[in-house]
Every structure is written in C-alpha cells, then in structure tokens.
Amino acid sequence: MKLFILIILFFFALNVIAEGSSRSIVPDTMTERVRACTICHQDGDHDQARSTYYPRIAGKLEGYLFNQLRHFRDGRRYHQPMALLLENMSDDYLQAIARHFSQLNVPYPSPESIDLKSNEIQLVEKLIRLGDPQRNIPACSACHGDTLMGNTPYIPGLLGLPSAYLTAQLSGWRSGSLIRGQVTNCMSEIAKQLSYDEIIAISRWLATQAVEGEAQKVLSPDLIKRCQSIFLEGVAQE
Amino acid sequence: MSPYYFCFTSGFARKCALGYLVFFVLFGVQINLISAAPGEQDLARGEYLTRVGNCLGCHTAKGGVPFAGGRRLSTAFGTFMTPNITPDKETGIGHWTEEDFWLAMHEGKSRDGRMLYPAFPYTEFTKVSRADVKSIFQYLQSIAAVSQVNPAHEIPFPYNSKPLLFGWRKLFFKQGIYEADPTQSEEWNRGAYLVQGLGHCDACHTARNEVGAKKDAAVGGGQMMGANWYAPSLYSRKEASVTDWSLEAIIELLSSGVSKHANVSGPMATVVQQSLQYWSPQDIRAMAVYLKSLPDKTTQENVRYPEMPESAKRYLAQGEKIYEKYCQDCHGEVGQGVPGIYPALANNRGVTLPVPLNLIRAVLNGGYPPTTHLNPQPYGMPPFQQLLRDDEIAQVSSYIRNAWGNRAGLVTIVDVDQGRGGNH
Structure with missing residues (x-):
C-alpha cells in the first residue's frame, strides 16, 4: 500500500514539474x-518604422x-496577410x-x-462637424462620436491612427476595394462623394489630433437606418 | 452557463475542452437513444459522414453559405467552380434522386449523364458504400435549400474536351467499392475505407503526372493541385509517414491539430478544423491504425552530403543571425521549440522536405494551427514578409534546413518568390 501511494505521489510530482516547466517558458x-x-x-512597444502604416488596435471597440x-477571415475585407x-x-x-x-x-x-493649410483645416472641420448635406455626407462626428473615439459597439474611433492607414482605408471605401465592392454600405456611399484631396486632408487632420475622450453610445435613428449593414454584421453568422 | 464558457475562463482550456468533449459525446449518445425516431438516426449518420467527407470544404465559398457552392478551385487545367449541393430545385440538387447521387459519387457522372471532372474526387468516393452514400444524400436533402447560382467553370481547350475526359477516365479511373482485406483487422479495414474513400486523403497526398492523374496508386507526396503547398508523402519517413509514431500521437495530431511531434498547417489545418476534429474516437483511431501500417518507401535512405563549401557556410551564417533575432525566442536556441505550442525545428520533417515550399510559406505568412475542441485557442506565428526581405527569408530558411542535425537543400530568392503565389 505504501509503495502504491508513493508511486501515485511520484507521478503527481512529475506532472506538477512538467506543468511548471512548460508554463515558465510559454505563458x-x-x-x-x-x-x-x-x-x-x-501595442505598447512603439516602433516608429512600423507604426507608420499598421493601425493601432489596442482599446478599439x-x-x-x-x-x-x-x-x-471570410474574404469580405481583403488583406492577404490577415486572411491567411x-x-x-x-x-x-x-x-x-x-x-x-x-x-x-x-x-x-x-x-x-x-502642416495643414488653413483652408484645408476649415474644409476638414466642416466635414467632421457638419458634413455636407448637398452631397448627402453626414458629419463624421454623427456616427464616430463627438470625440471621434467611436460609437459602441461597431463604429470605430478615428483618432490615434497613422495618416497613411486612414488615407488607404478611405480610398479603399471610395474605390470599392475595401469590402471588395460586394456590400453597399453607408461608408462607401459617403467616401464616393469625397474627392481624393479631401480624403488626404481628412486623414492628415485626424492623425494630428490628440487622443481624448471615450466612445459614444448614441446613434440617431436616421443613421441606424442608413448604416443598417454594419448592425447586421454584429449578428453571429452560422 | 455552458461548460464551454467555463473552459474559456478557467485557464485550463485544453484539458477542460477534452472534458467538454467527453461530456458532449456521452450526452449526445443518450439523447440519440431516447429520441431516435425512424430517420433521425439516418440523418445524424448522414451529417456525420458529410463531415467525414468534408463536403462543405469545397462546396462553400469563402464566407459563403455552407453547401451552396461557389468556391473557385484553381488548377493547372483551369478554374473549377464548385456547385450548389443544397436541395434547392432550381440551383441546387433538389431534383436529384438517390440514384442520381449514387451515380455522381460512384461513377463520376452528373444527373444528365455528363462525365464529371475529377476535381470532384469521385476517384476516391467510388470506394464509399451504397449505404453511406445514401445517408449523405438523405442529409443533404434535409438541410435548408439555398437559391444560389454559381458561375460556370473556366476550363480552356483542350481540357474542356469530352473525348479527353473520356480517355482520362479509361486510363485513370477505377470504379468500385472498397474491398476489405481479409488478412487485416476490422479496425484496419475501417481506416483504409475512410482514408481511401470518403476521407479522400490521396486527393492531395499524391504526386500527379502531367494530366493530373495520380502517379502511384498509393499515398505518395506532391505539389498540391489548386493550392501552393506541398502535400508530403505518407509513405516516407522523411516526409509524413507515421510508422514510427505511437497511435496516441497520430490521433492527437489529427484530432487537435497539434502534438509534441508536429503542428498541422496550411490546407491540412483546414481539413482538421472542418472535418477531422469531428471524427468519432473509433474512426480517428481506425485511421491512425491504417496510416501507421502504411509501408515505408523512403528513398535515399542515407544520403552522404558532401562537405559544404565556404560560400554556403557564409550564407548559412547570415541565416543564423536572422534566426537569433526573429525565431529563437519561440523556437529555441537549438530549434527545440515547445511541444504542442511552438513546433520544434530540429529534426522536423516539415522543414527538410525536398520541396522547401511549406517552410517558405510558414515564414512568409505565419499562421495558426486550427481551432479545435481540444485546442480552442492555439498559439500562432507572425507573418515575416512584413519584416524580412526575400533574400533574408531565403537565408533563414536555408539555415533552418541545415542546423541542429537537419540537412536539406539551400533555399534561393527564386524559391521564396514562388512561395508567394496562391491564396491557400
């Protein structure tokens, strides 16, 4: 009996040692x-060379x-390294x-x-806060929040991102390549109304803003209707 | 609260998931015994066999509705577009009878008598029993009908010619249900039936000739059709033979995607995620028994490599520096890795295959083993094409192939470039 217990203890100890050692190597x-x-x-270890394009994802909704x-994963937004x-x-x-x-x-x-020219700043601030009703462009802040830090749960914040990344995404929405042109979406409708000069100005302006505030949790019924596809995305697809 | 939820929060994900699986199997069996009305068991069997054959793997577009088809299979002979096999009467197989389905699976003929292209692996499915084919048909007819028209195949001349396909079939297609080998155990025969038939393993794990036919009747290795990967031979101890492995290790790899010997990657990871993780313990074991028994046809057993020239040594020394900077942290100072998490590279057949493609793809694209019930949150590898130039990838791959007792051909920039193509 003693031997039996000893053997059990021995194996138990082995198990503990094995678990302990592998854990100390890979958390x-x-x-x-x-x-x-x-x-x-x-995220955390900022390497300037790489953060010129890859977006920050820490703290996003x-x-x-x-x-x-x-x-x-499902091929709706295309970037080969991510897909693989x-x-x-x-x-x-x-x-x-x-x-x-x-x-x-x-x-x-x-x-x-x-450095942004003053007329560029004026143009961008108008688009951000008021939009352009004549071109059916809502204010950026109407969806992305007054703080531009996003709108819970699906609408992303726009601050703290590299200007190169923002330009690429807005241009992607405009040319239909971001969601591979398969989805009619509020954002692609809006981006198609923007000129490339406006896209570059907006991206630069956003990248120069200090990051402050929290994400918003309110969206007007009009915009919920207009951006329905983004809410349907939230439903698990099986 | 489901036991699965608890698994995620407990920090013992893998062990707990195993418990969950056992719980699920026990309960699943009980429910079946209690509520089995006629037909229900058939449907469950059909669903299971459909998983085993991984029909949805091909008959589902990326991000699309399962079984509604529309996946593009690019091959050297053109692009095949998989059909809708949901029971929709207009766009799917709603009009099909069980006999029609049997002819497709067993004889490779469509409902209208048209010969099917062997991109549909009827060359393997012909071995499946009538009863199993019937179960699969019953299940497919029971799922929701989806109206989805898929684009036509894009097959250029001469591969679109009927006489050519007719000739190909005469030469390379042997019709017939699997015949059990009476000298082997029931378990071995079950494994052989699954591997050769519904599992259609040698649709990939085989070398193909110029007209896309299998070179050997056996499970050899070869560049995959329609994917930029090398499917290693199951007959070679230098490739993916498991003759030397324990049954448990084979079962662990095939059902969880990771083991202390190896992790699955690329298309095989997809197969584990979509199909193998769902195989019953009996079937996965039978498969392991059969695979372990496959004869070892290793060629070039003890090649004597010549002494390496100085220029090659310098090339490898460059690779070693890159290894120390980017790879060593996970794969270890002597390529020892961490079993089940970060694969060992020393003595890893996956990195010393005659074709370096899989290693190059791993370095370029990184990747994760599949998420499975037994390994729901795998550890992964970053894509290094974001950080390293092609010449650096060639150097580090060459070093990995020739360090810590490994010995294999050097990798060139051209090899790296060829590794870039293909979505898979």
Whole structure:
C-alpha cells in the first residue's frame, strides 16, 4: 500500500514539474497567443518604422474588432496577410482576440506633426462637424462620436491612427476595394462623394489630433437606418 | 452557463475542452437513444459522414453559405467552380434522386449523364458504400435549400474536351467499392475505407503526372493541385509517414491539430478544423491504425552530403543571425521549440522536405494551427514578409534546413518568390 501511494505521489510530482516547466517558458495568456498580431500592431512597444502604416488596435471597440476579424477571415475585407493568419479560426477565438485587444489600455503615441493649410483645416472641420448635406455626407462626428473615439459597439474611433492607414482605408471605401465592392454600405456611399484631396486632408487632420475622450453610445435613428449593414454584421453568422 | 464558457475562463482550456468533449459525446449518445425516431438516426449518420467527407470544404465559398457552392478551385487545367449541393430545385440538387447521387459519387457522372471532372474526387468516393452514400444524400436533402447560382467553370481547350475526359477516365479511373482485406483487422479495414474513400486523403497526398492523374496508386507526396503547398508523402519517413509514431500521437495530431511531434498547417489545418476534429474516437483511431501500417518507401535512405563549401557556410551564417533575432525566442536556441505550442525545428520533417515550399510559406505568412475542441485557442506565428526581405527569408530558411542535425537543400530568392503565389 505504501509503495502504491508513493508511486501515485511520484507521478503527481512529475506532472506538477512538467506543468511548471512548460508554463515558465510559454505563458498561458492571450498576450502570448496574439504575438502573431503584435509584431505589426505592436501595442505598447512603439516602433516608429512600423507604426507608420499598421493601425493601432489596442482599446478599439470589441464589436468593431470582431467584425473586422471575421471580414478578413471570410474574404469580405481583403488583406492577404490577415486572411491567411485567421484562416482556420473559430468565431469564439476571434471574439476572444477582439476582447483582448479592446481591453488593452496602452498610452497613445503623440500625434503626427503635419502642416495643414488653413483652408484645408476649415474644409476638414466642416466635414467632421457638419458634413455636407448637398452631397448627402453626414458629419463624421454623427456616427464616430463627438470625440471621434467611436460609437459602441461597431463604429470605430478615428483618432490615434497613422495618416497613411486612414488615407488607404478611405480610398479603399471610395474605390470599392475595401469590402471588395460586394456590400453597399453607408461608408462607401459617403467616401464616393469625397474627392481624393479631401480624403488626404481628412486623414492628415485626424492623425494630428490628440487622443481624448471615450466612445459614444448614441446613434440617431436616421443613421441606424442608413448604416443598417454594419448592425447586421454584429449578428453571429452560422 | 455552458461548460464551454467555463473552459474559456478557467485557464485550463485544453484539458477542460477534452472534458467538454467527453461530456458532449456521452450526452449526445443518450439523447440519440431516447429520441431516435425512424430517420433521425439516418440523418445524424448522414451529417456525420458529410463531415467525414468534408463536403462543405469545397462546396462553400469563402464566407459563403455552407453547401451552396461557389468556391473557385484553381488548377493547372483551369478554374473549377464548385456547385450548389443544397436541395434547392432550381440551383441546387433538389431534383436529384438517390440514384442520381449514387451515380455522381460512384461513377463520376452528373444527373444528365455528363462525365464529371475529377476535381470532384469521385476517384476516391467510388470506394464509399451504397449505404453511406445514401445517408449523405438523405442529409443533404434535409438541410435548408439555398437559391444560389454559381458561375460556370473556366476550363480552356483542350481540357474542356469530352473525348479527353473520356480517355482520362479509361486510363485513370477505377470504379468500385472498397474491398476489405481479409488478412487485416476490422479496425484496419475501417481506416483504409475512410482514408481511401470518403476521407479522400490521396486527393492531395499524391504526386500527379502531367494530366493530373495520380502517379502511384498509393499515398505518395506532391505539389498540391489548386493550392501552393506541398502535400508530403505518407509513405516516407522523411516526409509524413507515421510508422514510427505511437497511435496516441497520430490521433492527437489529427484530432487537435497539434502534438509534441508536429503542428498541422496550411490546407491540412483546414481539413482538421472542418472535418477531422469531428471524427468519432473509433474512426480517428481506425485511421491512425491504417496510416501507421502504411509501408515505408523512403528513398535515399542515407544520403552522404558532401562537405559544404565556404560560400554556403557564409550564407548559412547570415541565416543564423536572422534566426537569433526573429525565431529563437519561440523556437529555441537549438530549434527545440515547445511541444504542442511552438513546433520544434530540429529534426522536423516539415522543414527538410525536398520541396522547401511549406517552410517558405510558414515564414512568409505565419499562421495558426486550427481551432479545435481540444485546442480552442492555439498559439500562432507572425507573418515575416512584413519584416524580412526575400533574400533574408531565403537565408533563414536555408539555415533552418541545415542546423541542429537537419540537412536539406539551400533555399534561393527564386524559391521564396514562388512561395508567394496562391491564396491557400
């Protein structure tokens, strides 16, 4: 009997040692699991060379991130490295990854310093706060929040992002390549009304703003109707 | 609260998921016993067999409705567009009878008598029993009908010619249900039936000749049709033979996607996620028994490599520097890796395959093993094409292929460039 107990204890100890040693090497955390993401979206460790294009995803809205991850995986938003990385992932795991990044609280980098002409600033501030009713362009702040920090749960914040990334996304919406031209969407309708000069001015202006405030939680019924597709995206597709 | 939710919060995800699977299987069986009305068991069986054959893998467009077709399969012979196999009467197979379906699966003929292209693996499905084909048909007829018209195949001359297809079939298609080998166990025969038939493993794990026919009747290795990956031979201990593995290790890899020997990647990861993780413990074991028994046809057993010239040593030294900077943190100082998490590179057959394509793709694109019930939150590898130039990728790949006892051909910039193509 004693021998039996000793053997049991021995195996138990072995098990503990094995668990302990592997854990000390590779932490059983989401941070470790998403190292494949943070090499480009380096959150916390700011490498200027790379942060000139790759968007910051720390602190973005969970619903927005989850939607984008599914779009990349399912071929609705096209960026080959993202598509290949997410290829064999379940919705559950994508949700967990979105939650992880949404909860990160990392200091924002200082705004880009770009010189804008005063007429450019005027133009952008008008589009941001008032839109252009004649071209059926709503104010950016109407959807993305007065703080421009997004609108819970699906509409992304616009601050703290590289101007190159913003220009690429707005141009993608305009040319129909962002969601591969398959979806009529509020944002592509709006972007098609903008000129490329306006897109560049908006992107530069946004990148020079200091990041302050929280995401909003209110959207007018008109805009909910207009941007219906973005809300349907939130429904799990199985 | 579902037990699955608890798994995510408990921090013992993998073990807990195993418990969940056992719980699910036990309960699933009980429910079946209690509520099995006539037909229901058939449907469950059909659903299971449809998973085993991974029909939705091809018959679903990326992000599309399952079984509604529309996936593009690009091959050297043109682009095939998979059809809608939901029971929609206009655009799917709602008009089909069980006999029609049997002819497609067993003889490779469509409802109108047209010969089907072997992109549909009837060359393997012909081995499936009539009863199993009937179950799959019953299940497919029970799912929701989806009206979806898919574009036509884009097959250029001469591959679109009927006489050519007729000739191809005469030469390379052997019709017939799997015949059990009486000298082998029932379990082995079940495994052989699954691997050769519904599992259609050698649709990929085989070398093909110039007209897309399998070179050997056996499961050899080869560049995949329609995907820029090399499917390693299941007959070679230098490739993917599992003769030397324990049954448990084979089962672990095929059902969870990771094991202490290897992680699955590329199209095989997709197969594990879409199909193999759902196989019953009996079937996955039978498959492992059969795969383990496959004869070892390793060629070039003990190649004597010549002494490496100085220029090659310098090339590898460049690669070593890159390895130390970018790879070592996860894969270890001597390529030892962390079992089940970050694969070992020392003595890893996946990195020393005769064709370096899979290694190059791993470095370029990174990737995650599939999410499975047993491994719901895998660890992953970043895409290094964002950080490294092609010449650096060639150097580090060459180093990995020749460090810590590994020995394989050097990788060139041209190889890296060829590794870029293809979505898969």
